Amino acid sequence: AQSVAQPEDQVNVAEGNPLTVKCTYSVSGNPYLFWYVQYPNRGLQFLLKYITGDNLVKGSYGFEAEFNKSQTSFHLKKPSALVSDSALYFCAVRDTGNTPLVFGKGTRLSVIA
């Protein structure tokens, strides 16, 4: 069975500084990895995904993530944080195209002006 770990409940970063939100995963086969963002009382917005190919994936709003197979990680990064990036971020994984996504517990990002 697949699982996702987001070790940090909260990440605080100053505006303009780089940010990293950590994610590690466990799957039996090849992973399909995703990052989503959720604003208060809203659904999930897709940021980026890794299916195959280049380990560095670029997504929406300047976010990117690096797939590291040896460390089973898929950390989300952004070179320069904005206050508007403050939200709840979820990492998710599935092991085939047809299985449901399994979500991490979420990491709340707070960007301080």
Next chain:
Amino acid sequence: GAVVSQHPSRVICKSGTSVKIECRSLDFQATTMFWYRQFPKQSLMLMATSNEGSKATYEQGVEKDKFLINHASLTLSTLTVTSAHPEDSSFYICSARDWSGELFFGEGSRLTVL
């Protein structure tokens, strides 16, 4: 991009009544839809997988008679919370999968049971 619409976005009901939440894929056909439940400050918990024209597959611990799921067409799945109680109060989110396997999420429905 593809859009998934959930309705209502907020609903308040009395204990013992039933509430129906709709999930519609607006510009694509979704053979599979997923229903999630999210508790405050927690992650999304998969409740069930809904396949068009067949019975939903429920996750362990989810009462199928409590949470009725119907996926009668390729663009609509409904979740009915029957005989709702305060502990059913939660944020319910649906997602729909298009032909390529891409997943799109609805905006969520906040249910409050008094």
